[in-house]
Amino acid sequence: MKPRARNRSLMAVACLAILVCGACAGGQSSPQGKTGPQTLIVDHNFQYDDLDPAVGGVVPTAIIIDKSVYDTLMVVNPRDLSKPYPSLAISFSVSADGKATTFHLRHGVKFASGNPLTSADVVWSLTRLDKFGSIGGQGWPMAGLTASALDPYTVVITSATPNPAVAMTMTIMNAGILDSVLVKQHGGTDDPHDKAEAFLNSGSAGSGPYQIESVDRTSQIVLKANPNYWGPKPVYSTVIVRNAPPATERFDVQDGQAQVAIDISSQDAASMSSSAVNVSSVPSSDQFYMIVTASPSVLPHADDQNFRDAIRYGLDYQGLVALAGKGAVQATGFIPNGLVGALPLSQAPHLDLARARADLALVGANIPTIKLEYPTDRVFDGLSMTPFATKIQSDLKAVGITVNLEAEPQAVYDERFNAGDVQMSIYSNSADYPDATDFNGFYLVGSGSDTTSDHWLPGMDPSIDDLTTAALAATTPADRNSAYQALETAMNSKAYFDWILQPGKTIVSAKSVHATENPFTYVDFGSIT
Secondary structure, three states: OOOOOOOOOOOOOOEEEEEEOOOOOOHHHOOOOOOOOOEEEEEEOOOOOOOOOOOOOOOHHHHHHHHHHOOOOEEEEOOEEEEEEEOOEEEEEEOOOOOEEEEEEOOOOEOOOOOEOOHHHHHHHHHHHHHOHHHHOOOHHHOOEEEEEEEOOEEEEEEOOOOOOHHHHOOOHHHOOOOHHHHHHOOOOOOOOOOOHHHHOOOOOOOOOEEEEEEEOOOEEEEEEOOOOOOOOOOOOEEEEEEOOHHHHHHHHHHOOOOEEOOOOHHHHHOOOOOOEEEEEEEOOOEEEEEEOOOOOOOOOOOOHHHHHHHHOOOOHHHHHHHHOOOOEEOOOOOOOOOOOOOOHHHOOOOOHHHHHHHHHHHOOOOOOEEEEEEOOOEEOOEEOHHHHHHHHHHHHHHOOOEEEEEEOHHHHHHHHHOOOOOEEEEEEOOOOOOOHHHHHHHOOOOOOHHHHOOOOOOOOHHHHHHHHHHHHOOOHHHHHHHHHHHHHHHHHHOOEEEEEEOEEEEEEEOOEEEEEEOOOOEEHHHOO
16 A cells, blocks of 8 residues: 555545446537447546545546546556556566566557557556656556566566565556656656656546547546547547536536536435436445544553443444445455455444443443544545444443544644544545555555554554464465454454544446446456447
């Protein structure tokens, strides 16, 4: 997982593989038949800073556009999150020591410019991501990695330490492969002095199914089909992505002025008429969770396992999941469901009020009043923190624990949390790619992130330290699965972190559009058929 500040504004939206059947409903955006030019109108609440994959590529709008313009070495299959699937690379292999991943490139690929793809483009793009992308903090996918070419169609990415997740990391849009010949003509370099960012924010240099025709950062982005695309030709010759708030998206998709609406929340979508639109929801790999400080100087009895268990078993997890709406599921640990190392749902905690009250009785007198803090201006997957905080307050009151809510601006929350002053909080995290390494830097004890601010430090529990070392050292899928499950089980039992739920991803579309979501790679316009 990339290093991210507590005040990051990442929000995730659903990833689509859209199947279009028949003619789209509604006015100007109606296609002209399968044999003629067709235009797809997509409503989306713009959230992006840059369309250059090395600089942006991590917020929704950038990923949506870049996904259709640039190809990555590997891609995520939403039906199987346990491994990466071929894209520009048709296969890969990992060395026995886990320090080298070799990619074999697809032959015959051309960029939209007509230039052929070779290993030189891959090495140049990934080196540029490392050297130029790191200036803005987005070079993290290449942290500790080096790319080199064995021949025109073979690339090796090496790591100083074992890293079996390199191929999965190469699915994220930061690692999109650029036409190095074209980008160099516009000032591109593979060092910190690159000058091609302006060009890549108004045009494109990819091999994906579409190329950028025009960009208006405040109103719309227009894509045109790439005539040199190596894969199945897209049905739609033009895709217009319009900037619209969720309320407008709701009106437009019902009125036929748009075929796809991306940002309507699960709760809002539930009230829309099924006779007018299609509503599709699936679980994301994003996470809502609660943190209880490990420091008794911040919260009395925080070092008492009985006190933490009273909180853990006092939560109505099913009620919290229901609050999140359609598509949401209960989380089982810090690795989301479906990924290598994830725990089965049978091991998720459940409400046990009798046990919670019994655990609290073992704590004795002087039960502290807990301050539950959360950012009021953070909306995640269409969800506000406030209803969940209120629900948790009510749940713990039934146990005998008084919770006072402290809603505050994100900046205030970040400052207090980073200082280690927060007793209990609820927060959210967006997933970037389906591997445990995306979450290690955020949750592992000693990682320098949330656990450190929570005062959960190495040495407090040597068994968890040992399990962490074993999980990080495992290289084969089977070994990694068992090692991470053992670590998650042990971490869950300490109850400093309570993993609550994975929100649903919801897409609303015209009746003629049928969409299936991918929790990682967002809208794939090239898959429209």
